[in-house]
Amino acid sequence: MSRTTLTRFLIEQQRNANVLPGELRLLIETVARACKTISHAVSKGALGEVLGSLDSENVQGEIQKKLDVIANELLLDANEWGGHLAAMASEEMETIHLIPNRYPKGEYLLLFDPIDGSSNIDVDLSVGTIFSVLKAPDACAGREVTEEDFLQDGRQQVAAGYAIYGPQSLLVLSVGTGVYEFTLDREVGSWVMTDADMQMPQGKCEFAINMSNRRQWSPAIRRYVDERVEGGAGPCGQDYNMRWTASMVADVHRILKRGGIFMYPYDHRNPGKAKLRLMYEANPMSYLIEQAGGAATDGFIPLMDVPATGLHQRVGVVLGDKAEVAAVVAYGKEMETA
Ligand code: AHM
Ligand code: MG
Numbered sequence: 644m645s646r647t648t649l650t651r652f653l654i655e656q657q658r659n660a661n662v663l664p665g666e667l668r669l670l671i672e673t674v675a676r677a678c679k680t681i682s683h684a685v686s687k688g689a690l691g692e693v694l695g696s697l698d699s700e701n702v703q704g705e706i707q708k709k710l711d712v713i714a715n716e717l718l719l720d721a722n723e724w725g726g727h728l729a730a731m732a733s734e735e736m737e738t739i740h741l742i743p744n745r746y747p748k749g750e751y752l753l754l755f756d757p758i759d760g761s762s763n764i765d766v767d768l769s770v771g772t773i774f775s776v777l778k779a780p781d782a783c784a785g786r787e788v789t790e791e792d793f794l795q796d797g798r799q800q801v802a803a804g805y806a807i808y809g810p811q812s813l814l815v816l817s818v819g820t821g822v823y824e825f826t827l828d829r830e831v832g833s834w835v836m837t838d839a840d841m842q843m844p845q846g847k848c849e850f851a852i853n854m855s856n857r858r859q860w861s862p863a864i865r866r867y868v869d870e871r872v873e874g875g876a877g878p879c880g881q882d883y884n885m886r887w888t889a890s891m892v893a894d895v896h897r898i899l900k901r902g903g904i905f906m907y908p909y910d911h912r913n914p915g916k917a918k919l920r921l922m923y924e925a926n927p928m929s930y931l932i933e934q935a936g937g938a939a940t941d942g943f944i945p946l947m948d949v950p951a952t953g954l955h956q957r958v959g960v961v962l963g964d965k966a967e968v969a970a971v972v973a974y975g976k977e978m979e980t981a
Contacts, residue, residue, distance in 0.1 A: 646835045646836070647835070647836040648825075648833045648834060648835055648836070649671075649672070649675055649814065649816075649825050649833065649834035649835075649836070650672065650833070652823060652825075652836055653668045653671060653672060654668070656668070656818060656820065662818060662819065662820055663818050666726075666727040666749050666750065666751065667727070667751065667776065667801060667802060667818070669725055669727050670722070670725065670727040670728065670749075670751055670753065670776065670802075671776075671802060671804075671816065671818070673721050673722050673725050673727075674718070674721070674722065674753070674755075674774055674804075675806075675814055675825075675834055676721060677717050677718045677720075677721035677722070677772075678772050678806035678812075678814060679812075679827060679832070679834075680717050680721075681713075681714045681717055681718075681757070681758075681772060681806070681808070682806065682808050682812040682827055684710065684713055684714070684717075685710065685764075685770065685808040686808070686812075688767065692709075693709050693710050693713060694709065694710075694764060694765050695708070695709055695765065696708050696709065697709055697712060699712075702734075702735075702736070702737040702955055703734070703955065705761075707735065708758065708761045708764050708765075710758050710761070710764050710770075711734075711735055711757060711758045711761055712735065714757035714758045714772060715733050715735040715736070715757040717757075718731070718733070718755055718757055718772070719731060719733075719740060722753060723742060723743065723746055724746045725749075726746065726747035726748070726749050727749035727750075727751055728742055728748070728749050728751050728752070728753055729741075729742065729748050729749060729750060729751065729752055729779040729783070729788045729792075730742060730752055730753075730779075730788040730792075730793075731752070731753045731754070731755070732752070732753075732754045732755075732790075732793055732922065732923070732954050733754070733755050733756070733757060733923070734755070734756040734757065734920060734923055734924075734955070735757055738790060738954075739788065739789075739790050739793060739954070741787060741788065750778055750779050751776055751777070751778060751779065751801075752776070752777040752778070752779050752788070752792065752793055753774065753775075753776055754774065754775045754776075754777070754793065754922050754923040754927075755772060755773060755774040755775070755923055756772065756773040756774075756920070756923045756924055757772055758770050758771075758772065759771045759772065759773050759805070759890060759891055759892045759924065760888070760889060760890025760891060760892060760893060762889055763888070763889060763890050763893075768888065768889075768890065768893075769807055769808060769809035769888060769890050769892065769893040770807075770808055770890055770892065770893075771805050771806055771807040771808060771890065771891075771892025771893065771896075772805060772806045772892075773804075773805045773891070773892060773923055773924055773927050773928065774803065774804055774805070774923070774927060775797075775800050775802075775803045775922065775923055775926055775927040775930070776800060776801050776802040776803065777793065777795050777799055777800060777801065778799070778801055779792055780792050780795075790954055793922065793951070793954055794951040794952065794953070794954075795951055796926075796947060796948060796949065796950060796951055797921075797925075797926035797929055797930060797946060797947030797948070797949070798947045798948065800926060800927065800930050800947075801818070801819065802816070802817065802818045802819070803816075803817055803926070803927035803928075803930040803931055804816035804817065804927065804931070805892045805895070805896075805927065805928070805931070806892075807892045807893060807896050809893065811826050811827070812826070812827035812829075813825065813826055813827070813837075813896070814827070814834050815841075815896065815899070815931065817930060817931050817934045819934070821839070821840040821841070821934060821935075822840070822841040822899070822931055822934045822935045823836060823838065823839055823840070823841070824836070824837050824838035824839075824841060825837060841899060841900075841935050842935055842936045843898060843899050843900075843902055843932070843935045843936055843937045843963065843964070844900075844901060844902035845902060845936070845937075845964055845965060845966065846902070846964070846966070847901060847902025847903050847964065848871075848879075848881055848882065848883040848884060848903075849883065849884045849885070849886060849898075849901070849902065849903030849904070850868070850871055850883060850884075850885055850903055850904050850905075850906065850967070851885065851886050851887050851888070851894045851897075851898070851903065851904070851905045851906065852864075852868060852885070852887065852905075852906040852907070852908075853887055853889070853907070854868075854885075854887070856910075858912075859908075859910040859911055859912055860908055860911055861908065861909070861911040861942070861975065861978075862911075862978050863942070863971065863974040863975040863977075863978045864906065864908045864911075864942070864971070864974075866974050866978070867970060867971050867974050871883040872885075884903075886903075891905070891907075891919065891924060891928065891960075895928050895931070895932070895962070895963075898932075898937070898962075898963045898964075899931070899932070899935055899937075902963070902964055903963055903964060903967075904961065904962070904963035904964050904967040904968060904971075905960070905961070905962050905963050906960065906961045906962075906971070907919050907959070907960045908942055908959045908960070908961060909941070909942060909958075909959035915957075916957065917957040917958050917959045917960070918957065919957060919958060919960045920955055920956065920957055920958070921946075921949060921951060921956045921957065921958040922951060922954060922955075922956065924960075925939070925941075925946050925949075925958050925960050926946065926947060928960075928962060929945075929946040929947050929962060930947065932962045932963060933947070936965070937962060937963050937964060937965060937968070938962065938963070938964075938965045938968040938969065939960070939961070939962035939963075939968070940961050940962070940968055940971065940972055941958050941959040941960065941961070942959045942961055942971060942972065942975055943972065943975060946958065946960065946962070
């Protein structure tokens with residue numbers, strides 16, 4: 644049986660569909676190669692001395708795990724010298740990382756969360772890497788890229804994806820022509836396509852939310868969740884199931900494969916306060932979910948239309964099943980006008 648590797652898929656996208664510029668192809672291959680190395684490090688666990696925390700905090704004031712830093716370095720090292728990037732940004736770095744002058748520069752900007760779901764690392768649950776690719780604005784030709792150049796809304800993304808390090812290591816990717824899944828064949832060392840043109844199942848009664856944050860939710864989110872917890876006896880007229888992995892990559896992947904809705908809403912008590920980051924968590928996941936036939940909102944407007952005002956900007960996230968996402972938005976509107 645002839646298998647479609649990531650390399651072959653990308654070359655065919657470049658050649659046949661004419662949608663993928665060569666530089667972008669190389670960039671995605673490089674990110675995928677770094678994810679292979681991260682997968683290897685994750686799987687070594689205590690034997691590779693990669694578990695546990697460091698004394699340092701990242702820009703978000705979170706204690707960094709050893710693997711956060713290792714994965715960040717791996718992604719920076721892999722992507723610095725290829726010539727396709729102008730700069731990078733990461734959850735783990737306060738400011739942008741310019742490509743050093745000793746290397747050629749390209750026209751793309753890469754953003755990533757090197758290890759998403761860090762709290763899962765030490766207990767052997769799934770974690771992942773999320774990435775988003777933007778084009779540097781024309782205006783920065785001939786000068787150094789600045790943080791402002793990164794502040795583009797999610798619709799400007801030219802590619803997005805995630806790697807998930809779970810029972811299998813997977814790479815899920817879109818370059819704007821559907822969503823494709825690749826499984827890491829560890830013996831051969833290549834990413835092999837295992838799902839194509841993925842469309843998330845609709846109409847599935849499953850939600851993912853951290854219930855312990857209920858005190859922070861808006862009346863609309865409370866109503867949405869409470870009605871579903873009531874199940875068949877409540878206004879929904881059917882029972883719902885709940886899952887929470889505490890790793891956005893794992894929760895979004897489940898939704899992509901099995902349907903349902905994922906929520907990490909704004910903290911209603913503090914305007915603008917939220918947990919997840921727009922540029923390298925919410926936007927790439929929204930790009931994938933929309934490509935797979937789902938929807939993504941901050942609770943009010945489509946997530947990819949949220950104006951970017953800061954590299955580490957936080958945003959409410961509600962994504963997945965189209966009708967369920969629409970229900971959350973509708974409840975919000977109803978309660979605003981009530
Ligand atoms: P991280 O990037 O620092 O790991 O944080 C993001 C993670 C998401 O993967 C996940 O959905 C959420 O934080 C879990 O939050 P909680 O600890 O409230 O369950
Ligand atoms: Mg994260």
